[in-house]
Amino acid sequence: MHSMLSRSLSYSTKNLSENRSVLIVGAGVAGPVLAYFLHRFGVxxxxxxxxxQLRTAGQTIDVRGAGREVLRRMGIDRIIRENHTQEEGVAIVDSAGRTRAAFGVESFGGQGFVADIEILRSELVRILYEHSRNHTEYIFGDHPSSINDRGDHVQVTFASGNVREFDLVIGADGMQSKTRRLVFGNNTSIHHLNVYTAYFTIPYSQSDGRWARWYNAPKERTVLIRPDNQGTTRAVLLFRTSQRGYEDLDVDMQKELLRNVFADAGFETPRVLSGMKNANDFYFDAIAAIKMDRWSEGRVVLVGDAGYSSGVSGRGTTLAFIGAYILAGEIGCHQDHTKAFIQYETLMRPYVTAAQKITPGSIRVALPKTRTAIALRNTVLSFAARPAVTGFITKLTKSKTAEKVTFPDYETILAQQ
Ligand SMILES: Cc1cc2nc3c(=O)[nH]c(=O)nc-3n(C[C@H](O)[C@H](O)[C@H](O)COP(=O)(O)OP(=O)(O)OC[C@H]3O[C@@H](n4cnc5c(N)ncnc54)[C@H](O)[C@@H]3O)c2cc1C
Structure with a gap:
């Protein structure tokens, strides 16, 4: 597949300048992956x-399908496995904490809700930073306040007052991307899912065991409790509302909002809310999908959540890895950035389209409205959790959903120049 693609895309990698400089906005997941590969590809x-400093908030995330091939090409697959959270699966529980359905890590061929490689976002971001920092200039505590494409270079003015010039600028600054707002204005379609999420760390309790526990309260509220590999527990609160703008409140107001929304939720919610009070890694955001006709404008291009946040799909980190690798590879292979950006979009679009497809009714299943709907959903899940059924579903969906590797092997292409 790789060599076929490489031939059909006809890369001309001769005479590439090694002096091009690229500003990457954002040191989350996509930013450091991009920095690592850009250096490797001569930029x-x-x-x-x-x-x-590095933002170490967040809970357990995973990298799947073709994203794992990027980890392998970065040479960090072993260290990621060594740092995985060791969760044994996810249990759907009722208000008394009784398990109604349980999916072990091995369910769905290791690609279920809890995958066979789960890592804390903080660990992943640290590993990516360590892996890229020797060949990257990292600037913390600053951000672009204006980005001016001058045709043959981009002039960036930073909030600190510094002004610098770059050949290209890449926005890897997450779902609320300021780069996107500065360069694309309102040409972005933000699909609000009317769901808010909060992540934070709470003290471990004996009841946390080694399984993630997923609890639904009526009125479209979810409490997710996940033991980590650091002796603490990661809590997630999700709720649905048609109100907009909660992401703009300050942290104290967001915590107050959650205390009100979850006041009567039941299960271990009082303990979670009490732990939230002292959590200094509290993170709150609206869940939305970003849909854009194109991801580049002149010498500026977007990658990861900034360009194609996939909402509730759980594929955001996987897309960030794949997108960063393809974009770095195309920039490395093409002196002409317009060609690089076109090929990046062509290769990346199918991954994004697939990840952004929401199965109708999936939000209803994740956040049922009433006690009856929750009980019904749990009955269906307890049936689905039977090994014969998970095995059947795995076989049925494997050929359709497996994120096959359909990007070139840039290392080989560049080595041949
Ligand atoms: C603190 C945090 C916690 C998260 N926790 C979870 C989680 O628990 N579960 C989950 O599924 N997803 C979580 N996410 C989202 C997840 O990391 C992304 O969906 C996915 O990994 C894609 O990564 P990304 O690099 O595109 O964006 P992100 O990981 O969001 O990284 C964007 C980076 O850009 C920085 N940034 C933002 N604006 C600017 C600016 N103007 N100038 C410079 N830098 C800027 C941000 O501080 C951040 O470091 C979290 C994101 C953040 C920032």
Whole structure:
């Protein structure tokens, strides 16, 4: 597949300048992956991160399908496995904490809700930073306040007052991307799913065991409790509402909002809310999918959540890995950025389209409205959790959903120049 693709895309990699410099906005997941590969493909990366240091909030995330091939090409697959959270599966529980359905890690061929490689976002971001920092200029505590494409270069003015020039600028600054707003204005379609989510760490309790526990309360509320590999527990609160703008409130107000929304939710919610009070890694955001006709404008291009947040799909990190690799590879192979960006979009679009497809009714299943709907959903899940059924579903969906590797092997292409 790789060699076929490489031939059909006809890369001309001769005479590439090694002096091109690229500003990457954001040191989350996509940013450091991009920095690592850009350096490897002969381009100088500079990463600017708005936060004063790496942002280590967040809970367990996973990398699936073709994203794992990128981990392998980065040479970090072993260290990621060594740092995985060791969760044994996910249990759907009722308000008394009784398990109604249980899916072990091995269910669905290791690709269920809890995959066979789950890692704390903080660990992943740290590993990616460590792996890229020796060849990357990292700037923390600053961000672009204006981005001016001058045709043959991009002039960036930073909030600190510094002004610098780059050959290209890449927005890897997440779902609320300021790069996207500065460069694309309102040409973005933001599909609000009317769901808010909060992540934070709470003290471990004996009841947490080694399984993630998923609890639904009526009125479209979810409490998810996940033991980590650091002696603490990661909590997630999800709720649905048609109100907009909660993501813009300050942290104290967001915590107050959650205390009100979850006040009568039952299960271990009082303990979760009490742990939230002292959580200093509290993270809150609206869940939305970003849909754009194109991801580049002149010398500026978007990658990861900034360009194609996939909402509730759980594929955001996988897309960030694949997108960063393809974009770095195409920039490495093409002196002409317009060609690079066109090929990036052509190769990346199918992954994004597949990830952004929401199965009708999936939000209803994740956040049922009434006690009856929750009980019915749990009965269906307890049937689905039987090994014969999970095995059947795995076989049925494997050929359709497996994220096959359909991107070129840029290392080989560049080695042949
Ligand atoms: C703190 C945090 C916690 C998260 N926790 C979870 C989680 O628990 N589960 C989950 O599924 N997903 C979580 N996510 C989202 C997840 O990381 C992404 O969906 C996915 O990994 C894609 O990564 P990304 O690099 O595109 O974006 P992100 O990981 O969101 O990274 C974007 C980076 O850009 C920085 N940034 C933002 N604006 C600017 C600016 N103007 N200038 C410079 N830098 C800027 C941000 O501080 C951040 O470091 C979290 C994101 C963040 C930022």
């Amino acid at each position: 100088r990366p500079v990463v600017v991160e708005r936060a004063p």
